[in-house]
Amino acid sequence: MNVVPVTSENPLYKSIIKNIGRFENIKLATGVILDTTPKRFRAEYNTTNFVGISTKSYGNYWFKVKGKEAIFKSFDAQPATKSARIVNELLCMELCKQIGLKCATYEPATIDGNNGIISYNVANSDETMISACELKTITNNQNKTNSLIDYYRILKTLKTRGTNIDLGQEIVNMYKLAIFDLLTLQTDRHSGNIFFLNNKKSNTLRLSPIFDNELSFLSTHLQEMHLFYDFVDIDLVKDYYNDSQSAVFSINPLDKKYCKNKYETIKKDIIRFANKNERAKKILKDIMEKFNIKSALRKVEQTGVKIPLVYKNYVTMITETIKNDLKNELEISNNGESIFA
Numbered sequence: 101m102n103v104v105p106v107t108s109e110n111p112l113y114k115s116i117i118k119n120i121g122r123f124e125n126i127k128l129a130t131g132v133i134l135d136t137t138p139k140r141f142r143a144e145y146n147t148t149n150f151v152g153i154s155t156k157s158y159g160n161y162w163f164k165v166k167g168k169e170a171i172f173k174s175f176d177a178q179p180a181t182k183s184a185r186i187v188n189e190l191l192c193m194e195l196c197k198q199i200g201l202k203c204a205t206y207e208p209a210t211i212d213g214n215n216g217i218i219s220y221n222v223a224n225s226d227e228t229m230i231s232a233c234e235l236k237t238i239t240n241n242q243n244k245t246n247s248l249i250d251y252y253r254i255l256k257t258l259k260t261r262g263t264n265i266d267l268g269q270e271i272v273n274m275y276k277l278a279i280f281d282l283l284t285l286q287t288d289r290h291s292g293n294i295f296f297l298n299n300k301k302s303n304t305l306r307l308s309p310i311f312d313n314e315l316s317f318l319s320t321h322l323q324e325m326h327l328f329y330d331f332v333d334i335d336l337v338k339d340y341y342n343d344s345q346s347a348v349f350s351i352n353p354l355d356k357k358y359c360k361n362k363y364e365t366i367k368k369d370i371i372r373f374a375n376k377n378e379r380a381k382k383i384l385k386d387i388m389e390k391f392n393i394k395s396a397l398r399k400v401e402q403t404g405v406k407i408p409l410v411y412k413n414y415v416t417m418i419t420e421t422i423k424n425d426l427k428n429e430l431e432i433s434n435n436g437e438s439i440f441a
Contacts, residue, residue: 165218165220168220168221169220169221170218170219170220170221171218171219172209172211172216172217172218172219173189173216173217173219173314174211174214174215174216175216175314176214180322181319181320181322182215183215184317184319184322184411185314185315185319186208186215186216186217186314186405187400187405187407187411188313188314188315188316188317188319189206189217189219189311189313189314190206190208190217190400190403190405191316191393191396191397191400191415192280192284192310192313192316193205193206193313194395194396194399194400195280195283195284195391195393195396196280196310198390198391198392198395198396199276199279199280199386199387199390199391200276201273201276201277201280201310202273202307202308202309202310203309203310203311203313204219204220204222204309204310204311205219205220206218206219206220207403208403208404208405219311222295222297222308222309222311223297223308224297224299226299226301227297227298227299228297228298228300229295229296229297229298229308230295230296230297230298230305231291231292231293231294231295231296232251232254232291232292232294232295232296233291233292235254235258235296236254236291238258239253239254239257239258241253241254241257243355245352245355246289246290246291246294246348246349246350246351246352247351247352247353247354247355247356248271248274248275248278248351248352248353248354248355248373249354249355250355251270251271251274251351252267252271252274255267255270255271255305258305262303263303263304263305264302264303264304264305265304265305265306266306270306270307272379272383273307274307274351275353275373275380275383276383276387277289277307277310277351278350278351278352278353278366278370278373279370279383279384279387279426280387281350281351282350282363282366282367282370282422282426283387283391283419283422283423284313284316284317284418284419285316285317285318285337285341285346285418285422286313286315286316286346286349286350287315287316287318287319287320287344287345287346287349287350288312288313288314288315288349289310289349289350289351290348290349293312293349294307294308294310294351295307295308296308315349317414317415317418318337318340318341318346320344321340321344332413332414332417334417334418334421337418338363341362341363342360342361342362342363346362347362347363347365347366350366352366352369353366353369353370353372353373354369354372354373356369367422367425367426367429368429370384370426371384371426371429371430371433372433374430375430375433375434381430384426384430388423388426388427391419391423393415393416393419393420394416397412397415397416
């Protein structure tokens with residue numbers, strides 16, 4: 101097996117980002133002064149001035165990009181996986197489009213010689229952002245799980261208190277997110293990274309377009325896994341997922357404790373939820389049919405971002421394996437009958 105270690109000096113890894121786009125005439129949003137003073141970007145969650153984070157000081161500020169509010173994310177604090185994180189954000193955006201899951205809009209960019217991505221504001225001018233952590237506090241929900249049923253209880257409580265929530269649609273959105281997070285092996289969807297948009301005038305609440313997808317595909321473990329093998333063992337990938345807290349930092353379908361094999365447990369929970377609800381089963385079927393990693397990879401490369409074949413093979417192997425696992429599990433639970441064309 102020909103091993104190419106994953107390091108910041110690895111030319112293969114550096115080649116993930118080439119010919120990255122540039123934005124000209126980037127200006128700060130009105131009333132904001134760019135300086136070097138450290139600022140806590142997440143000091144207040146309930147503000148429209150939030151969409152993501154950056155390791156650079158200018159990531160704490162809103163820019164005007166083509167007339168829209170945006171921030172710049174560079175991931176410079178993680179040089180060994182920086183390029184993969186940029187690719188992952190762009191890739192997840194394209195995958196979300198396929199399955200009808202709302203996601204922040206990203207574009208590759210270079211500012212001050214630093215490669216990164218522009219992340220556009222997900223909130224409308226009349227909306228504020230509220231984290232899931234805050235909603236748990238508001239509803240006195242002490243459950244530390246990050247499960248679908250947990251969020252259903254929170255949203256139902258808020259609805260009974262008079263908040264205008266399309267409960268059925270929001271649970272659909274969260275279930276889509278649960279499936280998406282397993283397909284992409286998300287490792288950063290904790291409750292402090294899930295937001296809802298609140299319009300105080302109409303008293304409405306809805307799930308925010310998702311963001312911070314850079315830790316998909318186990319990107320925090322790429323170096324330990326020695327990604328650039330001629331062949332990547334899917335069992336090794338699952339082992340890293342099971343041995344980490346990855347499953348905790350993703351939307352889990354049902355409210356239950358996780359056994360050692362987190363991957364299998366979450367997969368079976370997704371199927372169990374689908375078998376409990378015909379609408380959920382239709383959603384799962386629809387995602388399986390529309391989720392196309394190869395098409396998403398082509399879309400990302402059309403932006404000028406070059407992705408090495410080894411990384412494309414890696415993410416393709418992961419998503420296709422999980423799709424097949426979900427299909428097989430659903431067939432087993434339905435006495436061998438397939439619902440897929």
